[in-house]
Amino acid sequence: MAKLNLKTVNKKTKDQLITFVLVIAVYIVVQIMVAAGAISSLMQGLLVPMCTYSIVAIGLNLCVGYLGELSIGHAGFMCVGAFSSAFCTKMLEGVIGSQIVLFIIALLVGTAMAAFFGFLIGIPVLRLRGDYLAIVTLAFGEIIKSIFNNFYLGIDSKGLHVSLLSDKTNLAEGGKLIIKGPMGIGGIPKLSTFISGFILIMITLVVVFNLINSRSGRTIMAIRDNRIAAESVGVNITKYKMTAFVISAAMAGAAGPLFAMNYSTIVANKFDFNTSILILVFVVLGGQGNMLGSIIAAAVLTILPEALREYADYRMLGYAIVLILMMLSV
Numbered sequence: 667m668a669k670l671n672l673k674t675v676n677k678k679t680k681d682q683l684i685t686f687v688l689v690i691a692v693y694i695v696v697q698i699m700v701a702a703g704a705i706s707s708l709m710q711g712l713l714v715p716m717c718t719y720s721i722v723a724i725g726l727n728l729c730v731g732y733l734g735e736l737s738i739g740h741a742g743f744m745c746v747g748a749f750s751s752a753f754c755t756k757m758l759e760g761v762i763g764s765q766i767v768l769f770i771i772a773l774l775v776g777t778a779m780a781a782f783f784g785f786l787i788g789i790p791v792l793r794l795r796g797d798y799l800a801i802v803t804l805a806f807g808e809i810i811k812s813i814f815n816n817f818y819l820g821i822d823s824k825g826l827h828v829s830l831l832s833d834k835t836n837l838a839e840g841g842k843l844i845i846k847g848p849m850g851i852g853g854i855p856k857l858s859t860f861i862s863g864f865i866l867i868m869i870t871l872v873v874v875f876n877l878i879n880s881r882s883g884r885t886i887m888a889i890r891d892n893r894i895a896a897e898s899v900g901v902n903i904t905k906y907k908m909t910a911f912v913i914s915a916a917m918a919g920a921a922g923p924l925f926a927m928n929y930s931t932i933v934a935n936k937f938d939f940n941t942s943i944l945i946l947v948f949v950v951l952g953g954q955g956n957m958l959g960s961i962i963a964a965a966v967l968t969i970l971p972e973a974l975r976e977y978a979d980y981r982m983l984g985y986a987i988v989l990i991l992m993m994l995s996v
Contacts, residue, residue, distance in 0.1 A: 682875050685958040689871070693864045700860075708972060710860075714928040716968045717863025718921045723948035723960035724870050725917025730946075731955035732878055733910040734890030736800040738942045739787070742807030743915040745937035746783050747776030747922025749814055752851045752932060756844050757821075759855060769857040773866075773923045780919020783810075784912045792907045807942050814934035819845040850933035851926075858928040866924060870917055871957060877913065886910050 696713065699705045726740050751772035762768045791802050818829040822841025829835045835843060845851055877883045886906050888896045897903055926932045948967065952959030 678879070681958075682871075685871060685961075686868070688958060689864075689867060689961065693860075696860070709969070712969055712972060713860040714858045714863050714924060716965045717860065717867055718925040718928070719945065719948060719964040719968055720867055720961045721863075721870050721921040721924070722918045722945050723952065723964045724867075724874060724957050725914045725921070726945055727949045727952070727954065727957060727960045728874055728877070728910055728917070729914040730949050731953075732883070732890065733886055733907060733914075735792075735907070735911070736797075737803040737911075737914070738800050738939075738946060739803030739805075739807035739810075740915070740918045740945050741937040741939075741941035742803075742810035743780040743784060743918035744922045744925065744941070745807075745810050745814060745934060747780040747919030748926035748932055748937070749845065749851065749922075749934075750779040751776035751923035752854050752926045753819070753844060755855060755857070755927065756851065756853070765855070765857050768855075769862065769923070769927065772857070772927070773920060776923040776926075777916050777920040780922065781912050781916035784915025784919075785908070788908050788911045788915075792904060792911060804939065804942065807937070808939060811934045811937055814845070814850075815848055817845055818843065818847050848933065848935070850931055852931040854927055854930055854932065856927060856930065858924050858926075863924055866920060867961070870920070873913065873917075874957060877910075882906060882909060 696705070700710060722740055722744055726737065729735055729737050729740075754775045755768060755772045758768060758771065762771070787803070787806050791799055791806075794802060813830075816831050818833045818835055820827045820835040820837045820841055820843040822838040824838060827835035827837060827841075833843065833847065835841075837843065878887070885896070885901055886909070889901065889903055889906055893903065944967070948960055948963045951967070952961070952963035
């Protein structure tokens, strides 16, 4: 029995090392191609979104693949991370001179806010299972999108002013409206780069692999495999489910700042139901519990629609065929 366990651990470690090596190798190859001018400006513009969706897919795979719970609200956590970090950036832009420090602070704020919302939504949601949990997380994502879509926040000499549904902030002269409801946040400094995206992917992988290799990770997988058996030996089901769910939400939140600071403007409608389903597709096509598969699926399905754009008449047909082939190969 000991030898079997050792082989299992070795295989798992080997797979994780392969994931790290392949991600690093792809990063080096892409950087060489960019320096040589072998990648078009359009494809270069997709590098940061590719990293963003890879991070969210890894986070959701932790929830779906290892915890065994279906969440369709990760676009909501991404929205929280994006808007909170963009607001933080706008407030500190003239105070902090270093762009790297500003990006790190915004990243931490976005991650912390998403983790906080993950904890709040996890309190009632994690008592549910299966389709019920999926429906509630879907509702959460739509609620978050609707709130930011009708949220106005400005600042003037008297402080912050908040309004819902319509702009009733009544800012004093010289005041500035930062969050503009359906128009979102504009004038965001472009701090995201492919390098920062690569670093975040590596950090995300380290966090996930350390978790699943730990005692807590093994407990989470035991809950996924047989909840009743785990509970019968004294496992605190709610505690471990909450741990995995909050970490998963935090990773989606960390992708938010990377996404927001790649564009000059972000709007809440970008983080809708379709985005949550797209992230879930990355996980399903890549394989539940397969982090490398999630990264590959996110990269392929981010690049593919743009690569087929010139073939407008056959674009969706080709996209559907690739999806079917990927599912058959899983």
